[in-house]
Amino acid sequence: MSDQEIHEGLEGITVAETRLSFIDGEAGELVIGGYPLSELGGNATFEETLYLLYNDRLPTQSELEEFSDELAQYRSLPEGCLEVVRSAGEAGVVPMDALRMGAAAASLDQDGEDPERDKLVIVARLPTIVAAYWRARNGEEPLEPREDLSHAGNYLYMLTGEEPSDAQVGGLEAYLNTVVDHGLNASTFTGRVIVSTESDLYSAITGAIGALKGPLHGGAPGPVLRMLLDMYESGDVEGMLREKLEAGERLMGFGHRVYKVRDPRAEVLSSAAESFYQEDGDSDFFELAKEVETEAVDLLEEYKPGRRLDTNVEFYTAVLLHGIGIPDELFTTTFGIARAGGWTAHCLEQLENNRLVRPRGKYVGEKDRTWTPVDER
Numbered sequence: 515m516s517d518q519e520i521h522e523g524l525e526g527i528t529v530a531e532t533r534l535s536f537i538d539g540e541a542g543e544l545v546i547g548g549y550p551l552s553e554l555g556g557n558a559t560f561e562e563t564l565y566l567l568y569n570d571r572l573p574t575q576s577e578l579e580e581f582s583d584e585l586a587q588y589r590s591l592p593e594g595c596l597e598v599v600r601s602a603g604e605a606g607v608v609p610m611d612a613l614r615m616g617a618a619a620a621s622l623d624q625d626g627e628d629p630e631r632d633k634l635v636i637v638a639r640l641p642t643i644v645a646a647y648w649r650a651r652n653g654e655e656p657l658e659p660r661e662d663l664s665h666a667g668n669y670l671y672m673l674t675g676e677e678p679s680d681a682q683v684g685g686l687e688a689y690l691n692t693v694v695d696h697g698l699n700a701s702t703f704t705g706r707v708i709v710s711t712e713s714d715l716y717s718a719i720t721g722a723i724g725a726l727k728g729p730l731h732g733g734a735p736g737p738v739l740r741m742l743l744d745m746y747e748s749g750d751v752e753g754m755l756r757e758k759l760e761a762g763e764r765l766m767g768f769g770h771r772v773y774k775v776r777d778p779r780a781e782v783l784s785s786a787a788e789s790f791y792q793e794d795g796d797s798d799f800f801e802l803a804k805e806v807e808t809e810a811v812d813l814l815e816e817y818k819p820g821r822r823l824d825t826n827v828e829f830y831t832a833v834l835l836h837g838i839g840i841p842d843e844l845f846t847t848t849f850g851i852a853r854a855g856g857w858t859a860h861c862l863e864q865l866e867n868n869r870l871v872r873p874r875g876k877y878v879g880e881k882d883r884t885w886t887p888v889d890e891r
């Protein structure tokens with residue numbers, strides 16, 4: 515089989531049909547469940563987006579209420595899971611490790627496997643895991659979830675102990691909707707590979723969290739925020755950007771492997787951030803972010819002509835989540851909370867028409883070695 519063609523990173527390989535999301539990197543287009551992101555992102559609640567992914571249509575009012583109630587009833591963690599997460603917080607492990615440990619233990623009170631139920635249990639519990647970990651890490655007692663708040667609202671409440679404003683909830687929902695699904699990215703594919711063996715959803719999502727943790731996937735909104743805060747302090751946007759580019763550094767929040775124009779998620783997140791900061795935030799910080807974006811895109815054209823580097827999802831993720839009050843250390847776990855919607859929907863889609871994922875490797879090692887006993891080596 516020496517003529518086997520290698521597709522490193524599976525680049526360009528199509529392995530499944532999906533109705534969940536569509537990406538056109540040249541046109542800067544992202545469609546989720548049939549809706550262009552611009553239609554869905556700022557309009558839907560996260561519960562509506564989840565329902566859409568699971569059912570391929572938006573719910574009626576009564577369906578939405580029933581779905582939201584069912585989801586909310588799974589939020590509390592089983593005692594053993596809470597203990598794991600609390601220990602993770604007290605030990606000060608990194609947030610994505612705590613999320614992985616919590617997800618693995620989230621099935622403790624569930625009887626047998628039922629993918630339709632398990633997808634809801636997982637999505638409902640990830641925010642509780644992150645919030646309980648965060649409070650334990652800061653020496654605070656984890657809070658019981660509140661069933662009267664929305665998925666997004668309850669997450670913010672469990673982090674801070676305070677009921678969030680409508681602007682905070684709306685901003686977070688826009689974020690969760692925007693990043694809920696994005697084709698067969700590494701973590702989503704990981705989940706699909708795991709359920710393709712007919713393993714369970716908790717295993718799949720635990721694996722997906724592991725894949726999302728890596729810096730090549732979980733992204734860099736933390737560094738974007740640090741860059742913006744530095745510029746906010748110094749006020750010298752152009753000078754600081756030029757300094758980075760002269761030093762050969764990459765500007766965080768710009769450039770994308772797939773999108774060669776402005777990432778459509780940046781569009782939705784910048785509008786959401788604008789609305790949020792107008793109502794509830796430090797509008798000077800938002801104005802600075804806009805200035806940085808414009809300046810950076812111009813300078814990238816000057817320093818990297820023809821590379822088509824534009825704003826990516828991470829730029830306004832940092833601006834929006836920071837405004838809402840999510841600590842930057844929790845940016846990637848919050849991404850996981852959102853993407854769990856896509857992960858679980860993809861797992862169910864894989865199971866609908868399953869075929870074991872089993873690619874091949876091209877062997878390049880020796881073939882004729884003869885055994886040497888250990889004392890003769």
Ligand code: CMC
Pocket residue numbers: 731732733734763764765766767768769770771772814818821823826827828
């Ligand atoms: N700032 C400055 N130069 C850049 C940047 C940037 N942000 N991104 C790419 N370039 C340059 C790069 O140096 C190279 O120049 P040259 O040809 O002179 O060597 C050229 O553009 C092409 O770069 P590349 O590495 O081949 O492009 P890629 O498709 O592999 O990179 C990327 C994509 C996202 C890794 C990269 O743009 C980058 O490092 N951006 C900064 C980090 C960042 O914002 N990451 C979050 C990405 S969004 C994640 C998601 O969608 O989940």
